[in-house]
Amino acid sequence: MVQKVYDVKGMTCAHCVQAVSSELAGLPGVDDVQVDLPSGRVTLTSEQPLDRAAVAAAVDEAGYQLAGGEPR
Structure with a gap:
């Protein structure tokens, strides 16, 4: 299993979390998605x-933006 944390810009509510x-x-191979709304961090x-x-394309499709840089 691989776990990475991404920063997503623009999320402000529970609907945003659900969309992302x-x-x-x-995405193929994704087992779990955890979104922390206050920090904008998404753990895949x-x-x-x-x-x-x-990942960036999926976030874009939801209407948000993946912040620059590599995941943590």
């Missing part, structure tokens, strides 16, 4: 490392 969680959960647990571009 739903898009990211749909997956079977294999995820392609950052795929």
Whole structure:
């Protein structure tokens, strides 16, 4: 299992969390999505490392922006 933390810009409410969680959960190999609204941090647990571009595209599809830099 691989766990990475990403910063997402623009989330302000529970609907935002649901939209981001739903898009990211749909990525192949994702086992768990945890969103911390106050910090804007999203923790993804997956079977294999995820392609950052795929994560960014899913966040964009939800209407938000993946902050720059590599995941933690």
